[in-house]
Amino acid sequence: MINNGLEKRIRKEGFRGDIRHAVPMSEITSLRIGGPADIIFYPLGVEDLQLVTAVCQEHGIHCLILGNGTNLVASDKGVREPLINLSRGLDAINVKGQTIVAEAGIGLSRLLRLCEANALSGLEALTGIPGTVGGALRMNAGSWGVELGNLISSLTVMDAQGEIGEMKRREVEFSYRGMNLPTDAVILRGEFSLPQGEKKEITKRMRHFLRKKKETQPLAQPSAGSIFKNPAGIPAGQLIEAAGLKGMRRGDAMISPLHANFIVNMGKAQARDILGLIDMIQKRVYQTTGTMLELEVVIIGEAELAA
Ligand SMILES: Cc1cc2nc3c(=O)[nH]c(=O)nc-3n(C[C@H](O)[C@H](O)[C@H](O)COP(=O)(O)OP(=O)(O)OC[C@H]3O[C@@H](n4cnc5c(N)ncnc54)[C@H](O)[C@@H]3O)c2cc1C
Structure with missing residues (x-):
């Protein structure tokens, strides 16, 4: 402390x-x-x-x-x-021609709105992801086959010694919900060079993706998005559903009946309830399919005793 x-x-x-x-x-x-x-x-x-x-x-x-x-x-x-x-001091966003430079602390939704206003296309599928630009780059956030990491032209990063450097796209290795950044490095900003599109079309696509997200994910309830990464070839939600776990509860934590890879907080859920469900899902899915689901969410804080 x-x-x-x-x-x-x-x-x-x-x-x-x-x-x-x-x-x-x-x-x-x-x-x-x-x-x-x-x-x-x-x-x-x-x-x-x-x-x-x-x-x-x-x-x-x-x-x-x-x-x-x-x-x-x-x-x-x-x-x-x-x-x-970083939301109060690294929250600038600028557009020049087809290039947008977004600091880490601004919301991904603001980046998307600026793309829309300037008719720059490419990010529409990420509509509705509630993170910051820094968090979304760190996690290589993605949706409907589009990943944020693929859309950057460069990243500005601070290392553990406080040294600031720029990394070109080819120097950064993004993977499914991750990247090759040391855990103590901080993303300061991302630069995006995006193709010019039609504003009307971009708005239409953003609405389409948001509607799809609302139909398939429990956006009105507190959650942390997908709990597990999708194993190759099959969505984690399908495996959880096939194991008969949809709707299962522990305390106020529930495996969403709408999307089995979401755990929602029905009111007074605690971390131990969420971790208990995570553990149960991993065991049951492994027993039924032989697949060990890997966490997408990041667990932080003082260790919990197993519930
Ligand atoms: C309703 C809902 C829907 C979601 N849908 C999607 C989806 O479709 N696709 C998807 O990929 N994700 C989705 N998510 C998950 C989440 O929104 C993304 O992973 C998001 O990008 C995380 O951003 P954040 O700013 O909230 O990061 P945080 O949750 O605050 O942090 C996540 C990790 O990133 C690190 N981090 C944050 N900022 C920086 C930085 N500047 N430099 C270095 N490390 C940093 C943190 O230390 C932590 O390890 C969803 C979440 C919710 C609640």
């Missing part, structure tokens, strides 16, 4: 952003679960970010970047590592 001395030092060295303490993760994750995060830094710019990571690094403290918290399962016991949220 970060102590007062460290925080004072970060302030003294000129940190300009906001710092919040004991923030319930249930208030800042889309699944609406999780105990308190001890401390969250909101850097006002890259210098602030470098300062926090340098001081933490010096003291051997590992920090975690928090996007919109839409792919996270946070422990009921909360999170001891300092969290860093």
Whole structure:
């Protein structure tokens, strides 16, 4: 846990952003679960970010970047590592011709709206994904066969030492819901060079994909999106459904009857309920199909005892 001395030092060295303490993760994750995060830094710019990571690094403290918290399962016991949220200081987005540069802290939805306004095409299938640009790049978010990683022309990244560098598309290896970035590196911004399209067509496609998403996913209920990665050749949801698990509950956590790869929070679900369902799904799907489902969501915070 970060102590007062460290925080004072970060302030003294000129940190300009906001710092919040004991923030319930249930208030800042889309699944609406999780105990308190001890401390969250909101850097006002890259210098602030470098300062926090340098001081933490010096003291051997590992920090975690928090996007919109839409792919996270946070422990009921909360999170001891300092969290860093980029939404207040790295939230610029600019368009020049067919190139858009989006900072990590802005919402993917804003990037999509700007593409639409400027008739730039390619990202429409990602409509409705609720993450930030940084989180969506880190996770190589994708939908209907389109992945964000394939659409960048370059990435600006800060390494654990605070060094900032640009990586061209060919230097970055994206994989299914991931990329070859060291865990302590931070994505600062992405540059997208997109083909010019017809605004009307782009709007039509965005509406079409959003409608499809609403029809097939429980968007009105708190969730973290797909819990598991799809194994090669078959959607994880189909395997879970085939194992007879749709609609199964543990406490207030339920395997969505609409989409079996979503676990929804029906009200007062806890992380231990979600983790219990995850464990049960993995075991049952393995027993029935021989496939071990791999997690897509990221589990953070102090370890839970198995429920
Ligand atoms: C209703 C719903 C629908 C969804 N649909 C989809 C979908 O169709 N396709 C899909 O792929 N995902 C989907 N998701 C999952 C999620 O929205 C994406 O993975 C999203 O891109 C995560 O972004 P985030 O900002 O919320 O990241 P977070 O959940 O906050 O973080 C995710 C991971 O990224 C890391 N991270 C965040 N920002 C940075 C950064 N700047 N630099 C380095 N690391 C960073 C975090 O440390 C963490 O490990 C859905 C989620 C929900 C709730």
